[in-house]
């Protein structure tokens with residue numbers, strides 16, 4: 001504590017008696033004091049305001065303002081509260097002393113004064129005052145620090161039972177300073193009842209043996225509020241005897257709240273507020289212990305929303321998120337309070353069912369959970385029908401740890417998905433074998449790339465006009481040590497799931513392009529290389545950038561690289577995919593749609609993507625020779641692709657019959673065992689050098705050009721029609737004269753005729769009737785104005801007209817209807833004409 005005196009303390013001497021002032025000055029100045037004099041109370045106040053003295057000597061008996069009043073007023077002046085004021089009183093004047101102390105005096109000196117001792121007395125008073133000031137400062141600073149740290153303290157002296165509680169302790173306990181004794185009993189009452197034994201026990205131990213304690217407990221404030229405190233105490237002992245006990249209590253409520261929040265977030269999923277994987281594992285662990293003790297069953301149901309990715313990609317992530325939240329809410333409603341619904345991540349949820357009397361109950365609940373999805377989900381402006389697949393496992397039969405129960409439920413979920421969507425499946429041991437196999441493959445696949453166990457085989461693609469190999473498809477193989485060649489179906493789905501496909505896919509692209517570079521260098525510069533790209537690669541890799549880099553590294557021209565995409569690639573975030581595909585097109589790469597026909601592909605869907613080639617799935621090709629449906633579906637796919645100017649490649653061609661069918665229907669290319677199985681690069685070298693090809697009799701001629709004949713007596717109509725159709729790739733013949741039309745039909749392979757209804761000489765009706773008689777395969781289309789509709793119903797009834805197009809025509813519909821007419825011509829099927837009540841006016845969308 002700093003109690004040093006000021007170097008020359010200033011003493012204000014207030015006395016109406018001049019002699020006294022002189023004597024005081026005489027006594028103090030030689031002792032190093034400075035003196036200021038005031039002859040009255042008013043003068044004293046003025047002097048004080050000029051400069052605050054270190055001490056005031058004040059006579060009580062003065063005319064005018066008394067010393068008592070002066071003392072009281074001095075205390076009120078700024079800086080006056082702590083200045084020591086010593087009053088000068090008459091000897092044994094007890095009343096004056098009392099009155100002065102009440103007015104705020106610090107001490108008194110009785111007259112007559114002992115001048116010799118005055119300086120000592122004043123020095124002592126100054127030192128005491130300075131110590132007091134410092135003590136006050138420290139006290140105040142301690143209070144501030146305690147308030148800041150929310151730390152209170154207490155003391156308890158055993159000898160006299162005296163106790164002390166700091167202001168902050170009182171605040172923490174929610175008590176006023178004067179609200180009662182500072183005893184341990186009272187402290188104990190501040191705790192909620194359930195916490196009291198804890199503190200009591202610790203306190204008794206402290207009291208008896210002096211062993212300190214550190215506790216976290218709650219305190220109950222008078223207004224009902226609750227705080228959490230960290231309470232520490234120790235004993236001061238002399239020998240074995242405890243003299244004093246003291247402790248601190250820190251309010252840690254906020255910190256605890258933060259900790260609880262952090263703990264909550266670590267254990268819950270932020271989107272749905274459901275327990276996350278970690279908390280679920282804890283709960284399963286506890287539930288297993290409980291089930292062992294109670295002999296009851298427990299089950300884990302693992303759910304995966306069907307086609308959730310589609311929802312996310314089509315409607316955007318906010319809708320996907322809202323769906324997950326609503327699913328979470330419905331699932332929680334569907335189970336009991338004691339059960340746990342957790343989100344594993346993505347669209348995967350797990351329900352932990354406890355205290356089941358038997359395993360059949362789990363099945364009932366699985367059905368109930370499926371039913372939860374029967375109602376559509378209303379999410380803002382969207383109404384979505386969403387289903388789920390459920391895999392279930394039961395303790396103890398399917399696993400005796402959380403890990404195994406989740407693994408077996410996962411295996412069952414796989415099987416539920418296989419069964420078709422919106423289904424549940426309980427685990428059985430056959431699935432277990434699959435799970436182990438998967439785990440084993442996953443482990444081995446991690447090493448495969450690094451250890452050079454992957455290789456590419458190449459399957460040739462053959463042009464069906466020239467019969468020559470024009471390109472290859474790179475197909476991945478895994479040469480597993482001790483096992484042999486593993487086909488891609490066995491490991492690519494797993495590589496997709498685990499993300500390994502990213503590295504593997506890049507390796508495939510590089511290896512295939514490098515091989516192509518070698519073939520180009522050896523003189524097979526016309527060859528193309530097709531590489532399969534998976535949906536995940538497309539999602540996670542900047543494909544245009546990767547392709548650009550690989551092409552540059554291998555020195556292969558972009559148009560020789562073909563990327564085979566499946567529909568699942570196109571089904572991803574449409575805008576992103578279209579942008580990436582367009583960039584790939586800018587690079588010059590060819591894009592093929594693989595396994596066409598097996599998914600959701602439709603004509604209108606395909607139009608959105610810059611695809612060049614359609615690969616017809618082998619399941620269709622397999623059927624073309626022995627199923628009418630297979631044949632007609634394949635024929636339509638080829639026709640449809642042609643109408644979109646897409647090349648067609650048939651996959652999985654195994655027989656001469658299938659090849660014949662493809663030739664008849666003008667498929668552009670084939671790939672399949674009939675020509676060659678996929679082969680290692682070295683064997684493919686031999687095939688290329690040998691010039692292996694399909695014999696000419698196994699090929700078809702170039703597809704004949706589509707010949708369209710336009711007939712109208714008005715030249716400007718003909719030239720308008722020619723303008724509309726000039727980019728359609730037809731060979732267009734035209735005439736203003738019906739007779740000449742008949743000659744043109746005789747000398748050209750006309751497929752479709754479009755004629756005006758009203759013409760001088762021979763009418764359109766008559767012309768088409770004649771053509772029908774001579775060339776029934778030609779598809780006949782009539783162009784007419786509305787007023788003439790009446791006159792053409794006869795032609796319809798006769799079946800001489802396939803379609804009407806009204807004037808003035810809509811250009812897009814005109815093109816669509818003519819294309820349809822050519823497809824009909826090429827497939828050799830004429831649609832039966834409609835009856836009189838069903839005239840088809842073809843300027844309207846069908």
Ligand SMILES: Nc1nc2c(ncn2[C@@H]2O[C@@H]3COP(=O)(O)O[C@H]4[C@@H](O)[C@H](n5cnc6c(=O)[nH]c(N)nc65)O[C@@H]4COP(=O)(O)O[C@H]3[C@H]2O)c(=O)[nH]1
Pocket residue numbers: 459474475476487488489492505508532533534564594595618651652653654671672673674678
């Ligand atoms: N029954 C029959 N099958 C024939 C015939 N001709 C060819 N195949 C097989 O049909 C599959 C054609 O490949 P895909 O449709 O792209 O189907 C591929 C492709 O989707 C995927 N795949 C193969 N390599 C890769 C790759 O490097 N990356 C990715 N992402 N997928 C790949 O694995 C699938 C299966 O590949 P593979 O087992 O090589 O099977 C190949 C090929 O060996 C035939 O005449 N009859």
